[in-house]
Amino acid sequence: xxxxPLRRLVxxxxxxxxxxxxxxxxxAPAEGAGAELRVAVVTISxxxxxxxxxxxxxxxxxAAEPRASIETLAAGGxxxxxxxNRRLVVTIGTQAAQRVAELGPALPVLHTLxxxxxxxxxxxxxxxxxxxxxxxxQPAERQIELLRLALPAWPRVALIAGRTSGxxxxxxxxxxxxxxxxxxxxxxxxxGDLYPALQQVLAEPAVxxxxxxxxxxxxxxxxxxxxxxxxxxxxxxxxxxxxVRAGALLSLYSTPAQIGTQAGTVAARVLHGExxxxxxxxxxxxxxxxxxxxxxxxxxxKPAQELTAELQRRERVQP
Numbered sequence: 001x002x003x004x005p006l007r008r009l010v011x012x013x014x015x016x017x018x019x020x021x022x023x024x025x026x027x028a029p030a031e032g033a034g035a036e037l038r039v040a041v042v043t044i045s046x047x048x049x050x051x052x053x054x055x056x057x058x059x060x061x062x063a064a065e066p067r068a069s070i071e072t073l074a075a076g077g078x079x080x081x082x083x084x085n086r087r088l089v090v091t092i093g094t095q096a097a098q099r100v101a102e103l104g105p106a107l108p109v110l111h112t113l114x115x116x117x118x119x120x121x122x123x124x125x126x127x128x129x130x131x132x133x134x135x136x137x138q139p140a141e142r143q144i145e146l147l148r149l150a151l152p153a154w155p156r157v158a159l160i161a162g163r164t165s166g167x168x169x170x171x172x173x174x175x176x177x178x179x180x181x182x183x184x185x186x187x188x189x190x191x192g193d194l195y196p197a198l199q200q201v202l203a204e205p206a207v208x209x210x211x212x213x214x215x216x217x218x219x220x221x222x223x224x225x226x227x228x229x230x231x232x233x234x235x236x237x238x239x240x241x242x243x244v245r246a247g248a249l250l251s252l253y254s255t256p257a258q259i260g261t262q263a264g265t266v267a268a269r270v271l272h273g274e275x276x277x278x279x280x281x282x283x284x285x286x287x288x289x290x291x292x293x294x295x296x297x298x299x300x301x302k303p304a305q306e307l308t309a310e311l312q313r314r315e316r317v318q319p
Contacts, residue, residue: 037068037271043092044075053256060264065271075099088270094118108276112263115212117164132276138252139281140175156206159185165213202232209237244288254282
């Protein structure tokens, strides 16, 4: 019989040989451990914004949890089996969220790059499954704070809302009223209602706050909306960088990379045993401005970087 120390050494060597270590080295997880850190990312497109978001998510997650395994799946062909044996599913975009909601996986799901109104309509949200989201929408208070910061001489706010964006319009109205701004809201039920609603809320020059409701503000309507506002001498606050390029005076938005970084942080916490946080707006954001539109409307604006920094500072000092 082998001496006790030698027997222990033999046992350890046998265990080392039969355990399925990965090729990453001694410190890498075994297959069973890796399965506990598997994340599925479901996306609808390989276009730049989605890839930017995916890259930032991956970078953020692996920085916090290097052992994480991240697999990207196309929303069009994803099945329930593809989502099995995961610790977390992350969706990128509304269509990806809808597809995963249809599958109804019994595991935590984090939705990103979608409006709050789209999230609220998802089936598994209503069913009470463990889900959360990082919205495209900026908080109403943040938007109104930007208006007070950038356009302190403008006392009126105009809003256009549809059937699915009434809650957001209500939050904006309340935030504006709390800052002593006058608010006009136009309701749109059909395509033909948009122009009359714009004329109604812009009867007097006001800041038109675009709401991320694709039934109202989309690629087919944006030019007419911006042109109508311009003719009524009313600046527009948009919700993406594209709005500034198209002719909005201001935009308040979060980049895909910023949302991806936030999603990666949330994913790492879930892998470390924490529960999903409540659905929330992006924590990082940027302000964009259109100097040419400002000049045409006779509005003096601070530089975009200065507005962004001041808005961030004000949020940090809030109780």
